[in-house]
Amino acid sequence: xxxxxxxxxxxxxxxxxxAVCLWFYVVQVQSPDMDRVIKGVPVVFTQKNIxxxxxxxxxxxxxxxxDIKIHGSRKYVMxxxxxxxxVLADVSNIESTGRHAVLTNIVLPYANLEVINKNPSMxxxxxxxxxxxxxxxxxxxxxxxxxxxxxxSLTADPEKIAVKxxxxxxxxxxxxxxxxxxxxxxADIASVEPARALGTNNKEIKSQxxxxxxxxxxxxxxxxxxxxxxxxxxxxSAFRETAKELVLDESSISEVKIAGVPTLVDAxxxxxxxxxxxxxxxxxxxxxxxxDLPSGVxxxxxxxxxxxxxxxxxxxxxxx
Numbered sequence: 675x676x677x678x679x680x681x682x683x684x685x686x687x688x689x690x691x692x693a694v695c696l697w698f699y700v701v702q703v704q705s706p707d708m709d710r711v712i713k714g715v716p717v718v719f720t721q722k723n724i725x726x727x728x729x730x731x732x733x734x735x736x737x738x739x740x741d742i743k744i745h746g747s748r749k750y751v752m753x754x755x756x757x758x759x760x761v762l763a764d765v766s767n768i769e770s771t772g773r774h775a776v777l778t779n780i781v782l783p784y785a786n787l788e789v790i791n792k793n794p795s796m797x798x799x800x801x802x803x804x805x806x807x808x809x810x811x812x813x814x815x816x817x818x819x820x821x822x823x824x825x826x827s828l829t830a831d832p833e834k835i836a837v838k839x840x841x842x843x844x845x846x847x848x849x850x851x852x853x854x855x856x857x858x859x860x861a862d863i864a865s866v867e868p869a870r871a872l873g874t875n876n877k878e879i880k881s882q883x884x885x886x887x888x889x890x891x892x893x894x895x896x897x898x899x900x901x902x903x904x905x906x907x908x909x910x911s912a913f914r915e916t917a918k919e920l921v922l923d924e925s926s927i928s929e930v931k932i933a934g935v936p937t938l939v940d941a942x943x944x945x946x947x948x949x950x951x952x953x954x955x956x957x958x959x960x961x962x963x964x965x966d967l968p969s970g971v972x973x974x975x976x977x978x979x980x981x982x983x984x985x986x987x988x989x990x991x992x993x994x
Contacts, residue, residue, distance in 0.1 A: 708748045709790065714739045715756045717778060717797065721766035731804040731840050731883060732765060738797055742780060746787035758783040763797055771801050802840035809837050812849040812872065813893055817857025824933045824974065825856055826896030835869055836887035843881055847871045852891040863895040898933040899940070900974065905930055906944040907981060908966070913952040919985050923959065926982035934971035942971070947981075959983040 717738040725732060740761055744751060760781040768774050776797045780789045813828035835850045852867035869886045871879040905928055909917040922928050932945060947963040955961045960982050965973055 706748055707746060708751055709743060709745050710751045710754070711741060711743045712754060712756060712759060713741045715742055715759055715761050717761045717763050719763050719765050719776075719799075721764050724766040725768060725801070726804055728769065729804045730768065730771065730801050733800040733802055733840055733842075733883070735799075736882065738763075738799070740778060740797075741793045742789060743791035743793075744782065744787050745790045746784070750784045750787055754783060754787065763799075765799070765801075768801055771803055774799055774801060802842050804838070805841045805844050806836055806838040807844050807847075808834050809847055809850045809871075810834055811869075811891055812851040813891075813895070814851050814853045814876070815856045815895065816853055817855050817859075819856050819897055820858050820860040822900050823860050824898050824900045826898040826933065826972075827894075828854070828896070829894045831892040832888065835891075837871065837884060838886075839881065839884040843879065843884060846873045847879060848873055848876075850886065850891075851876070852893055854893055854895045856895060856897065859895075859897050860899075862897050863893075865893050865895070866890050867893050898972075899936040900931060900933045901939045901942070902929050902931045903942055904928060904944045905965070905979070905981070906946045907963070907983075908946045908949055910949050910951045913950070916952065917950075920959075920983040921986050923982040923984040927979055930965065930979070931974040932967070932971055933974050934968075938968060938970050942968075945971075945973075955983060 716736075717740060719732060719735050719738075722732060722735070742759065742761070744754060762779045762781060763776045764779070765774075765776060768776075776799050778792065778797060780792065782789070811830040811833050813830050815825055815828070819825060830852065837844055837847060837850060849872050850869050851872045852869060854863060854865060854867060856863065867890070869889055869891055871881075871884055873879045905922075907917075907920075907922070930945060932939060932942070946966045948966050950961055950963060960980055962978055962980050964978050967973065
């Protein structure tokens with residue numbers, strides 16, 4: 675009985691070996707014909723330079739793919755993939771903007787294979803005008819400087835950059851911008867930053883179809899020290915004696931925030947106004963003034979201010 679079981683097991687194993695050998699012979703040696711569908715093969719558009727010579731450009735040319743059904747010997751069909759299979763589309767015959775139908779040509783890696791179907795059989799592509807427009811360069815900042823410091827002037831070199839690309843995309847570009855990180859900074863920054871196309875609301879427009887006349891922008895970012903100081907009114911010589919009776923009203927602005935080179939700002943405790951004459955003050959004691967700021971210092975609260983004066987006597991009476 676034991677010999678019978680061993681004999682049956684050996685026969686089964688032998689049968690499996692024979693079956694595998696037959697399968698290998700049929701598949702690898704005989705290699706029967708078969709069909710196979712390869713999906714999502716990317717399309718390569720050719721002669722785009724001729725299209726550009728006509729001031730035309732293809733939109734979304736990297737988004738097109740097709741499915742290809744091939745037929746041939748199994749050993750060759752199974753060796754085909756989207757890396758050794760090429761789909762070409764010639765766009766040199768296109769003469770205008772809009773939608774156009776383009777034929778594709780399949781380049782197979784082996785001569786004994788054939789294409790029996792492709793989907794889609796013809797591509798529908800969109801063509802736009804190719805334009806070049808000069809756009810202003812805008813410098814933006816991100817982050818916050820060190821405490822008591824503020825961002826001053828921002829300068830870019832170049833101040834304008836030529837942008838080349840599809841008209842529908844270029845028309846939506848408000849400016850070419852670059853972004854400087856000022857987080858924690860307390861000194862001027864000199865840097866080279868990449869150019870970015872910005873649309874409305876400063877949203878970046880990203881497209882491989884856009885090219886810049888220069889991709890990098892040299893930026894100088896001024897970092898100034900900020901400080902709040904009192905406003906010191908300066909009266910004309912003819913009005914000076916009378917003005918001794920005037921004080922800034924409690925409702926009047928009396929301080930201003932300034933910024934500038936640290937050594938200059940640290941030395942200031944007040945900022946003087948331009949000369950105020952008696953005729954400039956109205957019946958309510960109000961006068962519009964400008965500040966007399968030293969070179970290298972600027973006001974962060976504006977250029978002109980309205981001060982309101984009241985008499986010392988009136989103030990004393992209120993205190994009583």
